[in-house]
Amino acid sequence: MIDPFGRDINYLRVSVTDRCDLRCVYCMAEDMEFLPKRDLLTLEELDRLCSTFIELGVRKLRLTGGEPLVRRNVMSLIESLGRHLDSGALDELTLTTNGTRLAEFAGRLAEAGVRRINVSLDTLDADRFRQITRWGDLSKVLAGLEAAKKAGLSIKINMVAMRDVNEHDIDHMVSWCGDQDFDLTFIETMPMGDIEGDRTDQYIPLSIVRANLQKKWTLKETDFQTGGPARYTVCQETEKRIGFITPMTHNFCESCNRVRLTCTGTLYMCLGQDDAADLRTPLRQSEGNEPLIAAIHESITRKPKGHDFFIDRRNNRPAVTRHMSVTGG
Ligand code: SAM
Numbered sequence: 001m002i003d004p005f006g007r008d009i010n011y012l013r014v015s016v017t018d019r020c021d022l023r024c025v026y027c028m029a030e031d032m033e034f035l036p037k038r039d040l041l042t043l044e045e046l047d048r049l050c051s052t053f054i055e056l057g058v059r060k061l062r063l064t065g066g067e068p069l070v071r072r073n074v075m076s077l078i079e080s081l082g083r084h085l086d087s088g089a090l091d092e093l094t095l096t097t098n099g100t101r102l103a104e105f106a107g108r109l110a111e112a113g114v115r116r117i118n119v120s121l122d123t124l125d126a127d128r129f130r131q132i133t134r135w136g137d138l139s140k141v142l143a144g145l146e147a148a149k150k151a152g153l154s155i156k157i158n159m160v161a162m163r164d165v166n167e168h169d170i171d172h173m174v175s176w177c178g179d180q181d182f183d184l185t186f187i188e189t190m191p192m193g194d195i196e197g198d199r200t201d202q203y204i205p206l207s208i209v210r211a212n213l214q215k216k217w218t219l220k221e222t223d224f225q226t227g228g229p230a231r232y233t234v235c236q237e238t239e240k241r242i243g244f245i246t247p248m249t250h251n252f253c254e255s256c257n258r259v260r261l262t263c264t265g266t267l268y269m270c271l272g273q274d275d276a277a278d279l280r281t282p283l284r285q286s287e288g289n290e291p292l293i294a295a296i297h298e299s300i301t302r303k304p305k306g307h308d309f310f311i312d313r314r315n316n317r318p319a320v321t322r323h324m325s326v327t328g329g
């Protein structure tokens, strides 16, 4: 699948549920309204959609959410998708998770062929973790990470950097990730969805985070790329990768290789734009995949050149009205 700007679309991110067991302050409002269950694609439909994308050239699949591991029976989907790794049609099946249920699932994930996971963790302080997630229990995430390590999964930690909230935890996170053998990526807060708060207060440009880190750590530039918004360095002292996702301050769109599917079968061609394609109707229209394949090809012709993220400071409104939990980041 080649889009109008010559980009090869080979990476699909799938939000398997919009629900979550946490309510991170930058991501959701406390009283989020979730989709009615009847609107969700079944796990079989998600499998059929993913398999069709793989047939059309997707080589990397990431399951996300909401929290993917809270969807009932999600392991049956992951185990079934593992067949595409065995056949060689898919290079990688990965997951972004908050880690609360990893202790339960890490072994089965590894058996299904998952090799790497991203775990979101914004602080190592239990009280601050509870504040950021509104009620989360840090010890569960740490136990999950331990289980994932034991199962042989490679782990990257995602940390959203927030002014005054966790900016002083950053050095500790770098050294802890070094000790644990985890890569680490910093994320800027993005203006997506109403959250009952002011994001302009939380926003720190990662250029400042990076400048502060460089007072203590030696960060060597690398040309490691994933086609996404992250730019990676290697920390000489810990020998682990440290990435910076800077959608607000940098443009990464020229190399964008991905599209995003929601749990209701809506395809977003860009994280930072509202244009979308409905794939649920063609999926349900016929037992054969022809209408679906035609709809996917049509959607790829609409992939925009780039995003328009900005925080609307005057009106304090998010630039993109849907929450990150709809498309999974
Ligand atoms: N629940 C899973 C998790 O937290 O890893 C997967 C879904 S979560 C929406 C994916 C990533 O998006 C997480 O790393 C989270 O920190 C990040 N995220 C959510 N809302 C964000 C926002 N407004 N700005 C920047 N990152 C955000």
Ligand code: SF4
Binding pocket: 020, 021, 022, 023, 024, 027, 028, 065, 066, 067, 098, 120, 325
């Ligand atoms: Fe849930 Fe992930 Fe959003 Fe936090 S960032 S509320 S864990 S979906």
